[in-house]
Amino acid sequence: MTNERFEIILTTDRTMMSDHHGKEFIGFMTTGPPIGMPEFLWMWIAAPKMKTDRLGRPWQAPYAMRKLEALLQDHGYNAAIIDPDHLHKHLDHARILMLSHHDYFALCPPSSEWWLVTKQEPVNARSFRRLMEKPEIRRAKKNGLKIIVGGPAGWQWLYRVNLWEKWGVDTVVDGEGERIVLDLVEKVYSGEPLPRYVFVGPNDVPMIEEIPRIKHASVNGLIEIMRGCPRHCKFCSVTLRPLRYIPLDMIEDEILVNVKEGVKGGILHSEDVLLYGARGLRLNPDALIKLHKLARKHLKTIAWAHASLAAIKNAEEEYGLISKLREIICEDGVQDYWGVEVGVETGSVKLAKKIMPAKAAPYPAEKWPDVVEDAFAIMHENNLIPAATLILGLPEEKPDDVLRTAELLDRLKPYRSLIVPMFFVPMGALKDKDWFTTFKVSDEHIEVMRRCLWHSVKWGEEIMNRFYLRGPSKFPVKLMLKLFLRYVRWKVRSYEEKMGWKPLIAEAPVIRS
Amino acid sequence: MEGFQLTTTVESVLGQSFSEVWIVGELGEDMVEALKRIVRNRMFGGVKRLKLIFYLSNPEDLNYLNLLRPVLLENVSMSIVVEERPVKSLLDDARLIKDEVNVIIGKMVSAELVKAIELSRDRLKVVEIHD
Ligand code: SF4
Numbered sequence: 097m098t099n100e101r102f103e104i105i106l107t108t109d110r111t112m113m114s115d116h117h118g119k120e121f122i123g124f125m126t127t128g129p130p131i132g133m134p135e136f137l138w139m140w141i142a143a144p145k146m147k148t149d150r151l152g153r154p155w156q157a158p159y160a161m162r163k164l165e166a167l168l169q170d171h172g173y174n175a176a177i178i179d180p181d182h183l184h185k186h187l188d189h190a191r192i193l194m195l196s197h198h199d200y201f202a203l204c205p206p207s208s209e210w211w212l213v214t215k216q217e218p219v220n221a222r223s224f225r226r227l228m229e230k231p232e233i234r235r236a237k238k239n240g241l242k243i244i245v246g247g248p249a250g251w252q253w254l255y256r257v258n259l260w261e262k263w264g265v266d267t268v269v270d271g272e273g274e275r276i277v278l279d280l281v282e283k284v285y286s287g288e289p290l291p292r293y294v295f296v297g298p299n300d301v302p303m304i305e306e307i308p309r310i311k312h313a314s315v316n317g318l319i320e321i322m323r324g325c326p327r328h329c330k331f332c333s334v335t336l337r338p339l340r341y342i343p344l345d346m347i348e349d350e351i352l353v354n355v356k357e358g359v360k361g362g363i364l365h366s367e368d369v370l371l372y373g374a375r376g377l378r379l380n381p382d383a384l385i386k387l388h389k390l391a392r393k394h395l396k397t398i399a400w401a402h403a404s405l406a407a408i409k410n411a412e413e414e415y416g417l418i419s420k421l422r423e424i425i426c427e428d429g430v431q432d433y434w435g436v437e438v439g440v441e442t443g444s445v446k447l448a449k450k451i452m453p454a455k456a457a458p459y460p461a462e463k464w465p466d467v468v469e470d471a472f473a474i475m476h477e478n479n480l481i482p483a484a485t486l487i488l489g490l491p492e493e494k495p496d497d498v499l500r501t502a503e504l505l506d507r508l509k510p511y512r513s514l515i516v517p518m519f520f521v522p523m524g525a526l527k528d529k530d531w532f533t534t535f536k537v538s539d540e541h542i543e544v545m546r547r548c549l550w551h552s553v554k555w556g557e558e559i560m561n562r563f564y565l566r567g568p569s570k571f572p573v574k575l576m577l578k579l580f581l582r583y584v585r586w587k588v589r590s591y592e593e594k595m596g597w598k599p600l601i602a603e604a605p606v607i608r609s
Numbered sequence: 610m611e612g613f614q615l616t617t618t619v620e621s622v623l624g625q626s627f628s629e630v631w632i633v634g635e636l637g638e639d640m641v642e643a644l645k646r647i648v649r650n651r652m653f654g655g656v657k658r659l660k661l662i663f664y665l666s667n668p669e670d671l672n673y674l675n676l677l678r679p680v681l682l683e684n685v686s687m688s689i690v691v692e693e694r695p696v697k698s699l700l701d702d703a704r705l706i707k708d709e710v711n712v713i714i715g716k717m718v719s720a721e722l723v724k725a726i727e728l729s730r731d732r733l734k735v736v737e738i739h740d
Contacts, residue, residue: 167619254674254677254678254681254682255678257671257672257674257675257678260671260674261669261670261671271688274619275619275620275621275622276622276623278619278621279621279622279623279624280623283623289692289694291623291690291691291692292671292674292691292692292693293674293681293689293690293691294622294688294689294690294691295681295684295687295688295689295690296622296688297657297658297684297685297686297687297688297689298686299657299658299686299687299688300620300622300625300658300688302619302620305618306618306619306620333685336685336686
């Protein structure tokens, strides 16, 4: 029988502890402030509450937290993930509270960018603040609760030391958590002082055998298939860690955990799904086909977390692999599209060569814009719907580089996709509480942002009408999203008129069926 | 802790050996460059793990982390652990160490303590003094 008095509680705020109506992409709305509607409505669309059991254990929880929960339970600790609305049931007798987040203070793109553009704090940071100020956490802290925070946004605490102190966070961990977390827990249990900060370097990341298997469902069935990335882009920390492919039996086990708990869809997570089993950058079609057949066998719907555009082009041109994977994914008409995040980053060859020389590989970096367009065409033809990102404001960027990106966006008009520009905010700027009021956006940046916006509004409506949120139960959310897109269209058009800008809507993408 | 089944064995991070640097007293702006230099040298010298221990008069005050931020961001390849200890425990700690430790002396450190550190030069090697 489970001991119902958990000593180690893992949690996060509502923007993370939600399945976003089963659509990861809707989760992106948590990175913005509420626009054109009250915050509660925005939150209802972006991050609805998660179903829980009597003890407040959520039906689905973020995958990384599930890993730590499993690790702690495997080592005999009475640990559980608890939904943020149910913390009061446990904190009075808990010893450790562990928190994880993708963006604690909205300092990562696209949150930082929404903040910059709207001058309003995004809902993820607001929601996290509300969590930390809950009376049950404050009370437990006074009574000796240890608070350990980590996750991909652990580094952000270095920019909010005042809150680190105010909220009584004992330790901040930056990096993969498996090896350090048991050390920290043992220190608490043996009454030793905790370190204030730990950065887990590439030598201390876990090997495959040290990575535990999740025991309960992850948000939207997300399952990790590999860690690391061999492309060595300059601005990326993932690439510093060793490459590790998760074996198929472990992937299958985790898929079955989700399916057994009623999560029928799955997201294959990797920085580049198409590199699963690859030898360097040489694709491994067999491994990919096996992986997808396995996923198809158990899952109702399949999505990809990320893929690189070069691998998409290479996979199709050399092996016809995107079409083959489409056949597997869309077998028997169970689904007719699938989603993925891709990084366009820049349209400038000069910048691409400097900051991401291997991103186009096996094609030369000089061909980057062509690689992007070809990959978009392949995705369009195969109903693979990308949510693409661009990076603006890179340290060595010149106005001409931004214009090259605008040109590339014009080439991408005919292809079904959402394109989100992200600002590279220099780390130095973030330390200032009001950083977003001093950061300067150039005219060229505005041009690119407008192109992205009109592209995404136009294609967003098409995607919503043809593919997204089907079935009567999804109708209210679909309606709200449609109204939101209409509101954005109206708002931006009136702003453009006010500024005397030539309307870009006239150049909006041709919808190809 | 009864009745569980250990399915994953995991190596410890904190149980590994760390190269240590002790920073005694308050951290000042002028010490940031010295610390950055140390971090860079260790990193390029192939050190895998570095521990920065701050001996502070008020270990509850986390303000020093604001100055430490650019130092920590210099690093990409080492595991780094930051700890705080009360300045009064420094000499006791010094008695327990096996290998020589580099020490940076910061602001507001009493003359007696500086002298005591210098007297422990077989174990504590003062590499910078900022007063
Ligand atoms: S391709 Fe993506 S994950 Fe890989 S190094 Fe570049 S930015 Fe990082």
